[in-house]
Amino acid sequence: MSRSFNQQLDQHGAWRSNFAHRLQWLSRWLTENELLDQAVAERLRGLETQIRTSKVMVAFVAEFSRGKSELINAIFFAGYGRRIMPASAGRTTMCPTELGYDAAIAPKLRLLPIETRLEPHSLAHWRDKPTRWTEIAIDVGNAEHLAQAMGKVAEVRWVSKDEARTLGFWNDETPDDNPVQDAEGRVEIPRWRHAVLNMPHPLLEQGLVILDTPGLNAIGAEPELTVSLIPQAHAVVFILGAETGVTRSDLSIWREHLITEDESNDTRFVVLNKIDTMWDTLSTPAQIEQQIERQREGAARLLEVPLAQVLPVSAQKGLQAKIQHDGQLLQASRLPALETLLAEGVLGKRETMLRLAVDAGMTALRAEAERILKVRQRDLAEQALELQGLRGKNVSVIRHMRARIDQEHAEFEGSNTRILALRSVQGKLLREVYAVLGRTALKADMVKLSAALKRPGVKFNVRKVYAETFDSLRNNLREVQATTAEIQSMLHATFRQLNAEQGFTLQAPAEPDLTGFEQELAQIERSHIHYLGVGNLLKLAQADFCDKLVRALASRLRLVNEAAMTEVERWSKGASAQIDAQLKERRRNFSKRIEAIERIQSAAGSLDERLVELAAQESNLTELHVQLREFTSLIAQHGKPQPAATIGELRAA
Template identity: 55%
Template sequence: MSFNQDLDEHGAWRKQFALRLKLLSEWLTDRDLMEAGVRERLEQLHQQVRDDRIMVAFVAEFSRGKSELINAIFFANYGRRIMPASAGRTTMCPTELGYDPEVPVCLRLLPIETRLQPQSLLDWRNAPDKWERVELDVNDPRQVAKAIQKVAEVRRVSQHEAESLGFWNDELPEDNPPMGTDGLVEVPKWRHALINLPHPLLRQGLVILDTPGLNAIGAEPELTVSLLPQAHAIVFILAADTGVTKSDLTIWRQYLAPQDGEIDARLVVLNKIDTMWDALSSPEQVDLQIAAQRTDSAETLGLQPSQVLAVSAQKGLLAKISRDASLLEASKLMDLETALGQGMLEQRRRILRASVSRGIQLLRQETGQLVHTRARDLVEQIQELEGLRGKNVGVIRQMRLRIEQEQADFDASGAKIQAVRSVHLRLLKDLFSLLGYTHLRNEVSALARALKQPGIKLGVRRAYNHTFERLGSDLQRADKVAGEIQSMLEGSFRSLNAEYGFSLQPPSPPQLQQYARDLEAIERSHLQYLSLGNALRLAQPEFAERLARALISRLRVVYETAVNEIELWNKSAAAQLDAQLRERRRNFTRRIEAVSRIQQAAGGLDDRIRELQGQQADLHVADAHLAELTEHLLTQPQEPVRDTATA
């Protein structure tokens, strides 16, 4: 299948999952099983699948046909080019294409001057009024294409301003843009572009990142240390006739080469193979030349030959628009789409479904505990009422008094349960302080100062090492505190189960080790800037300031994600205890009501026992159906979903 077909299938699974989750939610609500912890878990699963994004980053030096490749893979159905890909200047700023139904269909552009201000790119994303907005008419491909041409706009500025913006360095003359006779140089007009377009693939969670050339990549550290490392696949485009040039190799080594232990989701594309179609050479000879270029490129970049593909984006786009099957086959474009689908997309799908599977198992466990509690209470009530057969009014009255006394004793035990909560909250406060933004900012402050010092930064590598050692140590301490909380929960829950007959089970503890791996990835992405080749760039105060902001911005995302996981863990434990407290209080109320009915009517005992037995049978059926519904969430969609929750 092509990448488009694979993504369609993935999108169908996500839609089916959302519908099945909705049916499960309604079913739980109808059976009074929608406790706070269960609702929290359902919302997390829904958000996890709804907000899942698959980012494919396209990276290349200028004039490699990158934008044309994006047009050919994703926008041929428009019948024309959408991304600017004509001869001359194309994409000048990092451009993200995605779809958010909460945002108008438009192009948003962040002025390049924002580089001179202290906010990070992440901060600017949360300030929509600072972006220039251009409306897009999805029914007019020509208007869309014309509007998106703005990503190619430039400004002419003085050398001093170009230096402040990060596009000029006297120590790196080969990277500087050419200066005009008027003493001005061209720089991108925009720092970043966001295109919100209801394209079928973008609707399904695809995000396309179109990056500019080497000079612009290096000038925006937040792109290389945040966006590119988070991409699920990177497509690096070369020219088929030249292979790996010096500037291509610089981009690869500094920003794209996979690190040890990193899942390698990189594809290299030798584009413009049509330039090698030579009337004086046989097709076999051309194929041999292309194969040799693929082998040489793979060896130069340290990749497997299967990771280097040769295509003609321009011929592939033309073939799709004109529906020319033979030209499409000759372009080899479908080979690339298949590699994207079978490699990157399938890998992403496995990760998402494994994560969702874990969430569903926890949901099943939490809901199952509630069903078990109710089933046990029903058994106790039936046994209690069975013991009243043949007893006189005095015995029944005595039983009511006993139940009321049990209820009073249970209500008086609230202090002990509150003590458990207090210890839990105190330890949680310590945990949140270790992962809070204030603590993070303090830990990174020394590194930020080292980066902002003027001139060559000889000690900055040491500052990076010390900072990440401290962050790693903090994460280990947080993991230890989480372990202490988990042990306390297990002990407290065992005690409460023994004393009050609860069926509390401590939730699975947060997996903080994964965030240690995130820290390692962030450190690796930053260390590329400490190489000798980047020493001069790093000496620029403005660049170092942007690098420091990019660091704290990305670390903040990691820490916030960790805190969110801890909060869910805490809510799961608290909600479970609250649910069983409520069930116990309801149980006391039901028992007193049952005895009252028996006191008032001679036949009330048998009627109440039959009523409870009917509830037992219903609960048994509900438990089996719950297992069926949760299992159904993980199955692949084969046909339209039917409303199975009414069973």
């Protein structure tokens, strides 16, 4: 039997935890040996945060009554011995629901009222407004209580058609998509706009985030889901009914919300659920298999995905089998095959990305720490030559040597004006970067886009409107890239002068490459254009829809700009940290030279003793150099780590 998704996620979590422990150990070792300058510390903190907080989001998307919540129960919550997500007949999940864990927050279910749609703010905005959410404390150890709390996501309200229209659940232009009215003309809508469950479930503690989304009507009323939240998921599981195959509403969800132009679909998985409805006692197993294969092939063809990514499953039987520990029924449900595909497709890629980040980080960290060691080795060599020159010299010569060191020290401290000037110009240019990528500039671009989208008439020129906006955003990044090039040129020139004048070994860090952020912008632009080009173009006639679309876009663009600014800031700090480290080492060198002369003058130690001390220090630096390479190589190794043994190796070394 294949390892379950749960088992593989546990292993992934242990792998991440082990890496984080290694990084903490390395940080302590670097601190003890005074190798943890600002640049090295910043890089370690970044790596540790990335490893510890890295999330794996899996989005489950389906039209109503496809068994989506039951599939979530079967994969993630069978250990409770009962259903946790509401999965009764009919509509269950009425609002998008996120399941995750943050140790800094008490276990609870947070529910955002549907009325917040009447206010001009995105979901991202409401996340930071706790007073607007309804909170329900949960008892994680009580399955009945937890399931009862999760039942809240299925709550509805019955409202007039006008109120439904205002809240985005009724559109006169697309009557076929509107919900059915009751005898009094009322419409059923979700009570909640969004739900967030925070609970210390073993899988969620490992960084898994589950996004459970409602059907077409509810998704369409929240464009932020399509253009922001779902695209950020590492995998999307699209659930169909095995007995019905791809229906018209299924196809609408797939085309409007789950695919974009030029996008690789290797993280889009299609589940043909409820295959147990085909377990007909009047049909032979071979005939049943043929029926399932026909449905698989039809779904793969209509959705244009590889056949291998269309998996037949019975979530209900899989859940039952896990609870009853029935291995034969579990295999018949075919749930393990889906779990394996999810684990390999999602966790495998995520782990590879983290490994590459660790490798790159260790290489850069090693180079920065080695630079400090080389400076110390050079200073020790200079001290040794200086002291050897005192052999056989009288007191006046030694006194003159002390005066010369004091003079060199004073000249050194007085020659830092160039460094101050560099930092002043560097700070000014960085402020320009923040102005270009900051919230004020982004808001101005979004105001222009909103005005263009709200112009009267059908927006057949929407591609041009978006192109103009994204051209402006790309130009902002290119302007920042030009500014970093200017800073880089200045750093090269100043570092050459300081190296020549002060004997430093400064080397400007590689200039940040912002082309990756331009590629992110291109992906976001494509997702919006695709979304508007598959039936949602007419919705632009609604000012409220335009506002929602622009707010969703702004939330996502803000993340891109902030990430770009963080990259530039990290690069700038790296350059400054080099200067600080070498200033610190030079001052340490002056102190050591003065201390050596004073000891010789006061007869507290002989010249030979001091030279022996310097030789011992040189040997220690050589050993530190070897250990640095060993430890960083051990942390960055690609084999599956064995936590206890690996940390033991580090400590033993």
